Amino acid sequence: MATELVKRSVTIVSLAGAILTAVIISLLVQVGPTHAAPSEPVSSGRVFGQIITPTKQVEPAASIAPGSLLTYTIIFTAGNEAGQVVITDTVPLSTTYKPGTMAATGTNGVVITPALLANYLVWTATNVITGSQVTATFVVTVDQDLGQGAAIVNTAWFSDGLRVYSATKSVTVDQLTVYLPIVIKPAPVELTVIASNTGGITSLKIGTHICITPIPDGSTPCGVSFPPGIYFVEAMTNRCGKLTATLPFYSGNTNLDIKCN
Numbered sequence: 136m137a138t139e140l141v142k143r144s145v146t147i148v149s150l151a152g153a154i155l156t157a158v159i160i161s162l163l164v165q166v167g168p169t170h171a172a173p174s175e176p177v178s179s180g181r182v183f184g185q186i187i188t189p190t191k192q193v194e195p196a197a198s199i200a201p202g203s204l205l206t207y208t209i210i211f212t213a214g215n216e217a218g219q220v221v222i223t224d225t226v227p228l229s230t231t232y233k234p235g236t237m238a239a240t241g242t243n244g245v246v247i248t249p250a251l252l253a254n255y256l257v258w259t260a261t262n263v264i265t266g267s268q269v270t271a272t273f274v275v276t277v278d279q280d281l282g283q284g285a286a287i288v289n290t291a292w293f294s295d296g297l298r299v300y301s302a303t304k305s306v307t308v309d310q311l312t313v314y315l316p317i318v319i320k321p322a323p324v325e326l327t328v329i330a331s332n333t334g335g336i337t338s339l340k341i342g343t344h345i346c347i348t349p350i351p352d353g354s355t356p357c358g359v360s361f362p363p364g365i366y367f368v369e370a371m372t373n374r375c376g377k378l379t380a381t382l383p384f385y386s387g388n389t390n391l392d393i394k395c396n
Contacts, residue, residue, distance in 0.1 A: 188212050189293045191302035198309045199287075201279045205230065205306065209258075209271040209291045217263045217295040222271055226254040227289040229278045236274035243267040263295075281308045321386035323360040329392045335373050336393060341384075342366040 192208040199205065209222055226232045232254070239247040239258050245267045250257045258271045277287065285308040293300040330336050344361050363386045370378045375395035382391075 189291075189300045189302045191289070191291050191304045193289070193304045193306055196306060199277060199306055200309060201277055201281045203277050204233065204274055205277060205287070206236075206272060206274050207289060207291075207304070209302070211269055211293050211300075213263045213265060213267045213295075215265055217267075218261070219296060220260045220263050220269065221294045222258040222260070222269070222291060223294070224256045224271075224273070224289070224291045226256070226275060227287050229281050229285065229287055230275035231278070232256075233274040233276055236272070238273070239269060239271040241267065241269045245269055247271075277308065283308065321363050324363055324384045324386065325360060325388045326384070327388065327390050329390055330372075330395075336370055337373060338371040339393075340367075340369040 189211045190209075192210075194206045194208075195203075205227075207224070209224065211220065211222070213220065232251075237249050237251055237256055239249055239260075241247050241260060243264055243266060244262050246261045247269060248259045248261075249271075250259070256271075256273055258269070260267075260269045263269075281287075286305055287308070288303065288305045290301055290303040293302075326341070328336070328339060341361065344366075361384070363384055365381060365383045368380050368382050368391070370393050372378060372393070372395045378393065378395065
């Protein structure tokens with residue numbers, strides 16, 4: 136406690152009203168501290184501390200579609216010995232909480248107690264010391280009737296008993312997301328030509344695909360692969376001249392039997 140010498144002027148008056156004397160009296164008084172009282176409460180010698188880097192994440196962060204799942208992740212790190220920190224979140228509008236997905240983990244011996252109260256999700260973290268980190272997660276389903284461009288906004292609140300912090304995340308519905316079926320491309324045609332006459336084939340055209348020239352009698356690979364479909368076929372033979380037809384060719388192995396009697 137500091138002291139200060141304070142001087143005061145005092146006038147002494149007699150009972151008869153005459154001024155007997157005037158003296159200066161020096162008083163030595165104690166003066167208290169000039170700074171204000173601490174603004175933060177103290178409990179059991181522990182000062183409630185500041186939470187640093189409160190964050191909120193969501194996956195997927197973009198191009199979500201009605202009916203899809205959103206996973207929220209909430210994180211805080213304690214700057215000082217906060218003792219107890221409470222995280223409160225609300226199931227976002229236009230979504231539904233997926234049962235059983237509320238979870239949390241902590242470091243440095245933090246104990247976390249989760250509670251689901253209607254649409255409120257509450258995690259109470261105790262034994263929070265300097266550097267303690269808590270990660271909380273939950274999953275929701277986006278409503279099917281949301282229109283293109285609708286925003287889903289979610290805010291988490293953090294309280295250390297002294298201050299309240301918040302972290303907000305927003306995503307936008309994209310109805311134009313299209314899920315295409317898996318298309319299996321058919322195997323190409325592997326063509327085998329069978330010449331049943333003794334005159335042989337001098338040339339063979341299938342659409343724009345030209346096969347072997349000349350093709351002898353018997354069973355002979357054509358040597359050309361092409362997609363399944365309907366093709367115009369033209370065969371030049373020694374005995375019968377030009378033979379033409381429009382034929383379907385399916386995937387896999389196909390036999391083309393050319394006869395010239």
